[in-house]
Amino acid sequence: MSYHRRSLSFVVAALLLAGGTPLDHFNPLGASVVLAQSETEQAQITEAVYLNQQGYDQFRQGQPREALATLQKAIAIFKATGAKAGEAQSLNHIANVYHYSLGQYPKALEFYQQALKLRQKIGDREGEWATLADMGVAYGEQGQYTKALEFYQKALGIIRQLGDRNSEKLRLNEVASVYFRLGQYPQALEAYQQVLKLQREGRDREGEATTLGNVGVVYVNLGQYAKALESYRQALAIFDSLPAYQGTKATILNNMGGLFFSIGQYKEALDSTQQALAIFNKFSDRPDAATAFTELGLLYEIVGQYSQPLEFQQSGLAMRRDIGNALNQESITKVGQAATLNNIGRVYARVGKYDQALKLHQQALAIYQELSDRAGEATTQNNLGQVYDNQKQTDQALKFYQQALQLYKQVGDRTGEGVALSNLGHSYEQQGQNAQALKFYQQALTVHREVGDRVNEGVTLSSIGRILHRSGQQSEAEKTLRQAIAILESLRPGLTDAEKVSIFETQQKTYGTLQQTLIAHKQTNPALEIAERSRARAFVELLAQRLSTNSTTAPALNPPTLAQIKQIAKTQNSTLVEYAIVQDIAPSQAPQLFIWVIQPTGNISFRQVELKGLPQSGINAADTASVLESLVTQAREAIGIKGRGLTFQEDTTTVARAIAKVNNQTNQPLQQLHQLLIQPIADLLPTDPNAHVTFLPQEALFLVPFPALQASNGRYLIEQHTVLTAPSIQVLDLTRQKRQQQSGKAKNLLVVGNPTMPKVSLPLGATPQPLPSLPGAEQEAKAIAALLKTQALTGSQATKTTILQQMTQTRLVHLATHGLLDDFKGLGVPGAIALAPSGRDNGLLTASEILDLKLNTDLVVLSACDTGRGRITGDGVVGLSRSFIAAGAPSVMVSLWQVPDAPTATLMTQFYQTLQQQPDKAQALRQAMLATMKQHPDPKDWAAFTLIGEAQ
Numbered sequence: 001m002s003y004h005r006r007s008l009s010f011v012v013a014a015l016l017l018a019g020g021t022p023l024d025h026f027n028p029l030g031a032s033v034v035l036a037q038s039e040t041e042q043a044q045i046t047e048a049v050y051l052n053q054q055g056y057d058q059f060r061q062g063q064p065r066e067a068l069a070t071l072q073k074a075i076a077i078f079k080a081t082g083a084k085a086g087e088a089q090s091l092n093h094i095a096n097v098y099h100y101s102l103g104q105y106p107k108a109l110e111f112y113q114q115a116l117k118l119r120q121k122i123g124d125r126e127g128e129w130a131t132l133a134d135m136g137v138a139y140g141e142q143g144q145y146t147k148a149l150e151f152y153q154k155a156l157g158i159i160r161q162l163g164d165r166n167s168e169k170l171r172l173n174e175v176a177s178v179y180f181r182l183g184q185y186p187q188a189l190e191a192y193q194q195v196l197k198l199q200r201e202g203r204d205r206e207g208e209a210t211t212l213g214n215v216g217v218v219y220v221n222l223g224q225y226a227k228a229l230e231s232y233r234q235a236l237a238i239f240d241s242l243p244a245y246q247g248t249k250a251t252i253l254n255n256m257g258g259l260f261f262s263i264g265q266y267k268e269a270l271d272s273t274q275q276a277l278a279i280f281n282k283f284s285d286r287p288d289a290a291t292a293f294t295e296l297g298l299l300y301e302i303v304g305q306y307s308q309p310l311e312f313q314q315s316g317l318a319m320r321r322d323i324g325n326a327l328n329q330e331s332i333t334k335v336g337q338a339a340t341l342n343n344i345g346r347v348y349a350r351v352g353k354y355d356q357a358l359k360l361h362q363q364a365l366a367i368y369q370e371l372s373d374r375a376g377e378a379t380t381q382n383n384l385g386q387v388y389d390n391q392k393q394t395d396q397a398l399k400f401y402q403q404a405l406q407l408y409k410q411v412g413d414r415t416g417e418g419v420a421l422s423n424l425g426h427s428y429e430q431q432g433q434n435a436q437a438l439k440f441y442q443q444a445l446t447v448h449r450e451v452g453d454r455v456n457e458g459v460t461l462s463s464i465g466r467i468l469h470r471s472g473q474q475s476e477a478e479k480t481l482r483q484a485i486a487i488l489e490s491l492r493p494g495l496t497d498a499e500k501v502s503i504f505e506t507q508q509k510t511y512g513t514l515q516q517t518l519i520a521h522k523q524t525n526p527a528l529e530i531a532e533r534s535r536a537r538a539f540v541e542l543l544a545q546r547l548s549t550n551s552t553t554a555p556a557l558n559p560p561t562l563a564q565i566k567q568i569a570k571t572q573n574s575t576l577v578e579y580a581i582v583q584d585i586a587p588s589q590a591p592q593l594f595i596w597v598i599q600p601t602g603n604i605s606f607r608q609v610e611l612k613g614l615p616q617s618g619i620n621a622a623d624t625a626s627v628l629e630s631l632v633t634q635a636r637e638a639i640g641i642k643g644r645g646l647t648f649q650e651d652t653t654t655v656a657r658a659i660a661k662v663n664n665q666t667n668q669p670l671q672q673l674h675q676l677l678i679q680p681i682a683d684l685l686p687t688d689p690n691a692h693v694t695f696l697p698q699e700a701l702f703l704v705p706f707p708a709l710q711a712s713n714g715r716y717l718i719e720q721h722t723v724l725t726a727p728s729i730q731v732l733d734l735t736r737q738k739r740q741q742q743s744g745k746a747k748n749l750l751v752v753g754n755p756t757m758p759k760v761s762l763p764l765g766a767t768p769q770p771l772p773s774l775p776g777a778e779q780e781a782k783a784i785a786a787l788l789k790t791q792a793l794t795g796s797q798a799t800k801t802t803i804l805q806q807m808t809q810t811r812l813v814h815l816a817t818h819g820l821l822d823d824f825k826g827l828g829v830p831g832a833i834a835l836a837p838s839g840r841d842n843g844l845l846t847a848s849e850i851l852d853l854k855l856n857t858d859l860v861v862l863s864a865c866d867t868g869r870g871r872i873t874g875d876g877v878v879g880l881s882r883s884f885i886a887a888g889a890p891s892v893m894v895s896l897w898q899v900p901d902a903p904t905a906t907l908m909t910q911f912y913q914t915l916q917q918q919p920d921k922a923q924a925l926r927q928a929m930l931a932t933m934k935q936h937p938d939p940k941d942w943a944a945f946t947l948i949g950e951a952q
Helices: 009-015 039-060 064-081 084-101 105-122 125-141 145-162 165-181 185-201 205-221 225-239 243-262 266-282 286-302 307-327 330-350 354-370 374-390 394-411 414-430 434-451 454-470 474-490 497-505 508-520 524-533 537-547 562-572 621-639 652-661 668-677 679-684 699-703 729-742 775-787 800-807 847-851 880-887 901-917 921-935
Strands: 574-582 592-598 604-610 692-696 722-725 748-755 793-795 810-816 832-834 844-846 859-862 870-873 876-879 891-895 945-949
Touching: 039 064, 039 084, 064 084, 084 105, 084 125, 105 125, 125 145, 125 165, 145 165, 165 185, 165 205, 185 205, 205 225, 205 243, 225 243, 243 266, 330 354, 330 374, 354 374, 374 394, 374 414, 394 414, 414 434, 414 454, 434 454, 454 474, 454 508, 474 508, 508 524, 508 574, 508 592, 524 562, 524 574, 524 592, 524 604, 537 729, 537 880, 562 574, 562 592, 562 604, 562 729, 574 699, 574 729, 592 668, 592 679, 604 679, 621 668, 621 699, 668 679, 722 921, 729 945, 748 775, 748 800, 775 793, 775 810, 775 901, 800 810, 800 844, 810 901, 844 847, 847 880, 859 880, 880 891, 880 945, 891 921, 901 921, 921 945
Parallel strands: 574 692, 692 722, 722 945, 748 793, 748 810, 810 859, 859 891
Antiparallel strands: 574 592, 592 604, 832 844, 870 876, 891 945
16 A cells, blocks of 8 residues: 655654744734824724724634734724725734634635735735635645645745845745745645745754645655765754754654655664754654654554554644643644644554554544644544555445545645555455555556656556456556666665665565466566565675776666676576565465576576475465465474574564474474575485585574585485575675685684673663583684684783774685674664673674674675574675675585584684685585584584685
């Protein structure tokens, strides 16, 4: 389904910073309203001026009825004396009372019109534009944005004639805001750019920063995330030097949190929003604090911490109600209450509590209807439709989507119109009415393109491609899906590595649908190009930038073509095996496993496996979507043991489910994985056991112990093949380039074992305790160091500071210590290596710190447990191995589970002995595994380690 991102309060908050408040137009009448003809008339006019001022003051003091009575008396006198300027001013004040105090828009507009005619008649140009601007506000508050824009433009034209630069700046802000609400983002951007120019000319730093924040919001809705982040950061840099405007800074931090939310950077989103909340609370800016509570709730919702969002959302709601009571401005805070009710409803819907969600959305709807806020009403109708859609109550969903569509059309909200049309298409698709779904998707696409909504354009193109694929129109489906991918990929340039990884997670399904389409059209080789295009893109770009001689400019790097893929296989002299797991959105469609085998000769073969429930696996038919994940979990549980790998939080739910299903035969999951992953391609693999086979996994397959996969005859895969892994084919090409670039530069060796252990909180929040000592790791390091004719660093010698100093000038790094799996820096890169602390650090070398290094290392061996694990994403495993490769190591050896000391020492010693005789790391690892297998036949003792990257 498509989402109306502008309905979130962080966007609205930014726009409310623009321009002045409506009260800027409420100036009391001066003494020279008209030149009186007599002393009597002079006295009468003086009385009328006094009454006009009194009525204005009563209005400002929240006494609307009294203000109306007083202003009517003033008008009567002004009319009797012919003082038309005074009459116009009092008429405008009466209109303001009906508008801002009583919310009676038709009555207000009636008086505005009377004031406008008088001001035009007497040539009061300043008064004329002020009334026009007030009328623009009135139309805008009713959701009649097109009419609002008409009046703002008229006011702006007069202001420019008068040369009033300050008023021009304020009205341009209003124009930009209306363009934004109409979904006319390019026009909004142009208007804000004009405002920026005026603010910079006038050295209005606070205004400039505020407008930069608004420009960021526009860029978000245009899908230009990198530009949005840059605008936000420029705004924050200015506000850092303006301590008096910290409330506005907090709003921009809140908006930045919303952007991080949109691209999947949930940790960064939480950080930004919590910073905003801290500032709001410090300055007691309670309305904005309520907004921040709302946003924190949404962010906790998306990361699955559902007890947190309800707490934050409800706190925000209570705060908004308190504000309304304290300020006696219920109409102002009711909009915020409705927004919070909507957001709480979304949380309930996310956790499947649909009755509660419906109740809250209905409460929000009632508030919006009471306030005649048709824009808010439209968003709420859309929310109600989504709840019913989730419940498969498509008739009800269609009803609310249709109502939302009509309201969006009435208020001229083209972006909302596109969203509602797209959601109508989704509902019909859920019903299996593909023709009707396609009709609405195509209408939505037209609107998305008109308003420049690139994000929803890409999503809708993907939906259209999916429908065309199911309808058998494969050529049209392919064309449409490629257009969708082009748009989605256009959203990523300029983002950081972590941001690219996160946003890619939201875009993966489109690549899978295109693979299905191409394969249905018998285009299996082009489907391989798409499979390769859909993985490790951020990693590829990061590696390419590290390889580039120009560190400031990222090189242009396209996904590999078939010709390049064949050449990489030839250069690597390895049979490449690429897996892709594809799940159709239709629940009735079983997930599929696509397998491509690219031989060094350039021959490409394709095999397809439908992942239905396997009776022998003990997995029910209902679990077929997670068959591979379940089997991998079972295999790891069957052969994994505790050792040097440590984590603060283990997901025991999946493991418990796997244990309940697993067969008592320990090796059965390894045999089943062999049946799924290897048997379909066994005839395509090399017969020479020394020939390289490089596996390119996806998702849960990154945790598969490929060497231990067992054929029906009982033989393990490592007995037949020399095995490596890599996150993508293109990564292999880049690691080869890196190896060639740094060949022979470094000579030193670095061997570390059992450092004096740092103190760590296990679990998080507990009192820090030293990690347990690893005497076996120390013995291993000393044995290897003796073999390599170097000195091992152990105990207090193996400090983080010392290791960092030596690592960048070392061709081989061997680290035998604890590996930890958590994100210690909160940077989205999990993992750390335990080293001895010094006075300047805590001893933990984190994956994020490794990522910043520049290594000339030929091989890194992480002889700690679980070092091959991390956060599994569409970009591969984000963790220690990725960081070392990105830092410059073309080959990294890591472990996939916790390994006992004795077999690890045997394997590592054998590995280095073999490596001294031949430079092939993959063959050395195979021989080490085979040798260890003889002493320790259980796969848990010899199959944990895998070589990532280069064999040579």
